[in-house]
Amino acid sequence: DAGVIQSPRHEVTEMGQEVTLRCKPISGHDYLFWYRQTMMRGLELLIYFNNNVPIDDSGMPEDRFSAKMPNASFSTLKIQPSEPRDSAVYFCASSQGARGTEAFFGQGTRLTVV
């Protein structure tokens, strides 16, 4: 397996634009996590899915952020409208099974909003 695949790797956009980040989890994994990493806040859990269903979205900063998982092999994180404070590295991770397993991370998407 190629691992967790995220696209794009880098995104530069203007304030107010819509941004869509994409993630393909490892085949067979039933958990998918979206994280945001910044120097100030560290690695924050935004939302996670189990079997394509959102379980906990308490980390989503505000209504401008939304995430979907239409099937087991694809998830998106959308920011609309984007703001400069959304600039960060966004990671997707997947795992198999419930608690006793490790998470596999993608390479991340570095988002810059100017």
Add this chain to the structure above:
Amino acid sequence: SQQGEEDPQALSIQEGENATMNCSYKTSINNLQWYRQNSGRGLVHLILIRSNEREKHSGRLRVTLDTSKKSSSLLITASRAADTASYFCATRYTGANSKLTFGKGITLSVRP
């Protein structure tokens, strides 16, 4: 929040020395995991220790868990320059919500 908190925030040692990093958390956990992140890359899982375990080894890594103190430590023995990275502890909740939450990380620099 049950988010883990690592200390120290930064650690600089000489190659060949041992590196000890600590993590504390707040609520009951099912397991605690340590991850490594090289600059500009994603996190890579190092080791997982379950709540009913006290110590675990993997190569040059040794992890301990003290659930009474809600703390864990990661020891890297005979460090190498290639161990230079950020290290994170992550906790997984015991309740119905099995989210995986991370601390802010420790930056380890190993001088050749």
